[in-house]
Amino acid sequence: MDTTFVALADPTRRAILARLTRGEASVKELAEPFEMSLPAVSKHLKVLERAGLISRARVAQSRPCRLEAAPLREVADWVEHYRRYWEQSFDRLEDYLQELQREENEGGE
C-alpha cells in the first residue's frame, strides 16, 4: 500500500484520477487543465502506473490512460478500521458544543 499512498499524496495525481473517472484520456488531454508540460504530466502518470492506479494502452500512438481503481479498495478497507475512532472524536466534539450551548442558555436565564 506504500506506493498507493505515495501516488495519492499529490493533488495533481488525485486530479488526474478524478478526470479518468470520466473515461480514457491521452497525456495531451490530461495536461490541458493543469497547464503543465507533457513531460511533467508523464512523470505523474509513471507514478500512478507504478502504483497500479492507471494503465496505458499499448496500441494507439496516443497511448490513452485508463483508471484502475482496484488498489483503492485496499485503501478503503484499511481506512474503514478507523471509522469508529473518528466517529468517537466527532461525538466528543458534539458533546462539547452541546455543553457550551447549555452553559450559554443557563447564563442567559
Add this chain to the structure above:
Amino acid sequence: MDTTFVALADPTRRAILARLTRGEASVKELAEPFEMSLPAVSKHLKVLERAGLISRARVAQSRPCRLEAAPLREVADWVEHYRRYWEQSFDRLEDYLQELQREENEGGE
C-alpha cells in the same frame, strides 16, 4: 490531504496508528515492537503529528501519544468516490472467470 497520504505511505507509521487504537502509548512503548531506536520512532511520530493523525500530551514527562483519527475521515470520503470503479473492475474479473468456467465445462462434455 497530501500530508495525510505522505504520513500513511510508510508501514511503520501505519503500524503505530494501529497500536494507538488500543490506547495511548509512550515513545518507548511504541519503539519496542519495531526494534527501532527512539530517535527513529520520534521521527515517524513527528510526521504523524504534522499530519494531525496523533497528538502528544504536554504534561507527563513520557508525553504519551494518542490517535487522532479525524483526518482519516477525509481519506474515507475521498476514496468512497471510487467505489463504483473498483466494483466494476471486480465485476469484469468475475464475468471473465465465469466465462472461463463455462468454456471448461463445455469442453468436458
